[in-house]
Amino acid sequence: MKDVASRAGVALKTVSRVVNGEAGVTPEMTKRVLGAIDDLGFRRNESARLLRTGQTAALGFIADNSADPDQAALYRGLEEVATEKGFLVYSGSTRGDPEREERLALALCARRVDGMVIVPTPSDHRYLIAEVKAGVAAVFVLRPPPRIAAGTGPGDTVLGDAVVIDEPGGANAAVAHLIKHGHRRIGYVGGGPGGYRSQRLVLGYTEAMTAAGLPVDQTWLSLTPGDLADAGVTAVLCGSRAHTAQVLRALAATGRARRTAVIGFGDFELADLMSPGITVVSYDPVRIGRTAGDLLIRRLAGDDQPPRLVELPVRLIPRGSAEFSPED
Amino acid sequence: MKDVASRAGVALKTVSRVVNGEAGVTPEMTKRVLGAIDDLGFRRNESARLLRTGQTAALGFIADNSADPDQAALYRGLEEVATEKGFLVYSGSTRGDPEREERLALALCARRVDGMVIVPTPSDHRYLIAEVKAGVAAVFVLRPPPRIAAGTGPGDTVLGDAVVIDEPGGANAAVAHLIKHGHRRIGYVGGGPGGYRSQRLVLGYTEAMTAAGLPVDQTWLSLTPGDLADAGVTAVLCGSRAHTAQVLRALAATGRARRTAVIGFGDFELADLMSPGITVVSYDPVRIGRTAGDLLIRRLAGDDQPPRLVELPVRLIPRGSAEFSPED
DNA sequence: CTGAAAGCGCTTACAG
DNA sequence: CTGAAAGCGCTTACAG
Numbered sequence: 001m002k003d004v005a006s007r008a009g010v011a012l013k014t015v016s017r018v019v020n021g022e023a024g025v026t027p028e029m030t031k032r033v034l035g036a037i038d039d040l041g042f043r044r045n046e047s048a049r050l051l052r053t054g055q056t057a058a059l060g061f062i063a064d065n066s067a068d069p070d071q072a073a074l075y076r077g078l079e080e081v082a083t084e085k086g087f088l089v090y091s092g093s094t095r096g097d098p099e100r101e102e103r104l105a106l107a108l109c110a111r112r113v114d115g116m117v118i119v120p121t122p123s124d125h126r127y128l129i130a131e132v133k134a135g136v137a138a139v140f141v142l143r144p145p146p147r148i149a150a151g152t153g154p155g156d157t158v159l160g161d162a163v164v165i166d167e168p169g170g171a172n173a174a175v176a177h178l179i180k181h182g183h184r185r186i187g188y189v190g191g192g193p194g195g196y197r198s199q200r201l202v203l204g205y206t207e208a209m210t211a212a213g214l215p216v217d218q219t220w221l222s223l224t225p226g227d228l229a230d231a232g233v234t235a236v237l238c239g240s241r242a243h244t245a246q247v248l249r250a251l252a253a254t255g256r257a258r259r260t261a262v263i264g265f266g267d268f269e270l271a272d273l274m275s276p277g278i279t280v281v282s283y284d285p286v287r288i289g290r291t292a293g294d295l296l297i298r299r300l301a302g303d304d305q306p307p308r309l310v311e312l313p314v315r316l317i318p319r320g321s322a323e324f325s326p327e328d
Numbered sequence: 329m330k331d332v333a334s335r336a337g338v339a340l341k342t343v344s345r346v347v348n349g350e351a352g353v354t355p356e357m358t359k360r361v362l363g364a365i366d367d368l369g370f371r372r373n374e375s376a377r378l379l380r381t382g383q384t385a386a387l388g389f390i391a392d393n394s395a396d397p398d399q400a401a402l403y404r405g406l407e408e409v410a411t412e413k414g415f416l417v418y419s420g421s422t423r424g425d426p427e428r429e430e431r432l433a434l435a436l437c438a439r440r441v442d443g444m445v446i447v448p449t450p451s452d453h454r455y456l457i458a459e460v461k462a463g464v465a466a467v468f469v470l471r472p473p474p475r476i477a478a479g480t481g482p483g484d485t486v487l488g489d490a491v492v493i494d495e496p497g498g499a500n501a502a503v504a505h506l507i508k509h510g511h512r513r514i515g516y517v518g519g520g521p522g523g524y525r526s527q528r529l530v531l532g533y534t535e536a537m538t539a540a541g542l543p544v545d546q547t548w549l550s551l552t553p554g555d556l557a558d559a560g561v562t563a564v565l566c567g568s569r570a571h572t573a574q575v576l577r578a579l580a581a582t583g584r585a586r587r588t589a590v591i592g593f594g595d596f597e598l599a600d601l602m603s604p605g606i607t608v609v610s611y612d613p614v615r616i617g618r619t620a621g622d623l624l625i626r627r628l629a630g631d632d633q634p635p636r637l638v639e640l641p642v643r644l645i646p647r648g649s650a651e652f653s654p655e656d
Numbered sequence: 657c658t659g660a661a662a663g664c665g666c667t668t669a670c671a672g
Numbered sequence: 673c674t675g676a677a678a679g680c681g682c683t684t685a686c687a688g
Binding site: 340 | 681682683684
Binding site for chain 1: 665668
């Protein structure tokens with residue numbers, strides 16, 4: 001910019017004015033500056049501008065695994081609203097490692113992102129307190145961050161808004177659907193009982209069983225795909241796409257594919273073309289990202305209401321794998 | 329930092345030294361500075377540091393559609409090498425729109441990313457010439473950028489390295505496989521003939537047919553899923569996962585699912601559990617991203633050899649949908 | 657071992 | 673309408 005100024009024989013400020021399209025520059029001057037810009041191949045350094053103006057117009061996205069289809073779609077949703085509002089977005093992933101999450105988040109904060117959308121690892125996120133206090137907004141997706149017991153405060157601290165899926169509602173609908181088709185012994189294959197999603201799915205499952213007056217055998221709630229053959233259940237709810245795949249493989253291997261009802265949590269391509277078609281509880285991951293982006297940007301605009309937990313709806317899609325009655 | 333210095337009663341430089349862990353500061357001084365940092369909640373502004381040192385340690389990734397599983401996996405590969413080498417990465421997507429690509433790429437350049445990995449839209453990329461000249465490295469993935477006829481130069485300009493999949497080899501292997509199983513009339517369902525991938529798949533297809541001395545009916549090369557019933561082919565090569573899905577749906581709808589051999593380009597989850605299992609040509613998208621990242625970083629390190637086109641290998645995975653003989 | 661000055665590339669607030 | 677100075681938050685190169 002200095003070079004441009006001296007080549008055009010004007011002051012730095014005039015170049016700045018031209019570059020920013022500010023009014024009040026003689027056409028002749030403008031032309032001279034533009035000429036110099038062209039000769040020198042000048043391109044304004046946005047980072048320098050942002051430093052001076054104190055903005056960054058950048059967001060961060062911290063995934064668990066960026067290759068996961070849900071998270072990729074989620075990212076797409078975030079990106080849409082970010083682009084719309086003029087933000088660029090940094091992204092990275094943790095692979096579930098709390099240390100990587102902390103490193104990444106702090107690196108983003110050090111670059112002064114305005115806010116971050118985080119798929120949180122199961123850790124305490126204490127490291128974020130200082131950053132949030134310093135003004136970085138955080139929105140958590142898929143899982144809320146664990147509440148942090150404040151050392152000195154009056155209660156628990158919540159670091160930011162969260163956008164999650166309505167797992168309880170989905171599991172409830174799935175199990176009720178199975179019950180309606182005559183199933184009474186229904187298993188659940190999902191993550192360990194510690195996981196957030198798993199807990200919530202089991203919650204919905206239990207609600208539906210209780211509402212129908214059916215007893216729940218605790219062993220049904222911690223099944224692995226390998227257990228299915230001997231578990232005595234006539235139907236299974238799978239906690240994630242990966243579990244659905246494992247369950248289908250196990251059932252195919254033992255020849256029970258058409259005798260065990262299956263509902264998967266999370267839709268997938270070609271689920272309709274399997275035989276039977278796989279009934280799923282479906283949700284819209286792009287919308288999670290968009291919602292998170294909206295919340296984040298609202299916070300950046302100054303909204304300082306208490307942190308919100310947004311639960312996105314799910315939908316049961318019957319395709320055949322769950323719509324038959326048990327044989328016994 | 330100024331505040332920290334004055335609170336600790338030392339010079340700015342001393343704070344800088346402590347923050348950077350430079351040797352040669354009295355333990356007592358260090359303690360005083362650290363105390364002030366803690367009191368003030370100071371966090372170094374990385375952007376300012378990078379401005380001063382003239383680096384950015386940032387890369388850009390421009391996807392076509394970040395929700396596409398291949399591109400999400402590709403991104404993951406890029407991210408791995410970026411993280412390893414201390415780069416942060418900005419990303420965004422174009423949805424195939426050349427204007428969005430240009431806007432995004434220029435925005436990244438304005439923030440002075442060191443380099444970019446781009447899934448190019450079908451446009452001329454002329455806008456990149458100035459940036460590349462200014463020192464931004466570009467690596468193209470999945471498709472190479474169109475060559476740009478230089479207005480004044482001696483020939484064509486190539487803007488950067490490219491990493492692509494061996495589509496010809498994959499199609500060749502797939503078609504040879506079908507021929508081996510007795511098929512002589514083989515169709516192709518893929519993108520329009522203009523697309524890069526499509527052209528290359530048809531190339532490999534033709535090679536294999538020619539090598540076997542089989543005639544190629546041109547109508548076989550521009551089939552749509554709806555045409556399959558009357559096309560008179562006994563086997564189909566599908567150009568992408570999306571096309572594979574369309575073909576499988578069309579075959580299922582007309583009851584030809586078990587009478588037409590199918591090979592898909594691009595593997596997908598549960599392909600093995602369909603009936604029959606879907607035979608595919610598989611490639612590793614994570615590796616594309618890693619390779620692109622390696623090339624990019626090598627360029628940043630000063631490698632100025634002529635642009636390279638890297639072709640990543642594919643592998644045929646037989647699963648049943650292609651391993652039977654035609655009925656006629 | 658410590659510090660005062662200059663500068664990265666830009667903008668802001670003020671004079672002319 | 674145009675410009676000289678100061679400053680964003682940091683580091684570099686040089687003195688003490």
